[in-house]
């Protein structure tokens with residue numbers, strides 16, 4: 001008998017046990033580094049407005065090390081209340097190419113980030129976000145909310161085994 005992992009409305013994996021008390025087997029292959037590991041994956045829901053004005057959304061699942069290396073610095077920077085590109089630090093008050101990210105870290109409630117990227121960095125981040133990602137219907141699944149809702153980042157990073165580093 002195959003047990004499908006239950007998912008929340010956003011597709012976050014909900015912990016589920018089989019009769020034997022084992023966790024249902026879920027493939028854990030990182031979309032970014034393609035490594036199969038035992039770590040639970042972080043679910044990412046990306047959305048942005050394309051140049052032609054259409055909203056586009058993708059789902060990606062990455063291992064905690066990739067999350068830490070590729071995306072956490074952007075999320076942390078994007079939490080700052082000033083409009084600067086979270087990737088390169090340039091002011092994006094006048095020219096912003098926003099990328100919206102909703103993410104589910106195992107064991108944590110879903111959260112989201114709005115990244116006020118500059119044009120060139122937005123291309124880079126979107127290319128990374130598209131790596132092995134699956135397109136989502138153009139309906140929006142909670143991504144793209146107006147405000148980031150990060151409240152307790154330290155607790156969240158701790159769940160990922162991440163200790164935020166002081167900025168240099």
Ligand SMILES: [Zn+2]
Pocket residue numbers: 030031032033034035062063064065066067
């Ligand atoms: Zn990875």
Ligand SMILES: [Zn+2]
Pocket residue numbers: 085086087088089090117118119120121122
């Ligand atoms: Zn930039």
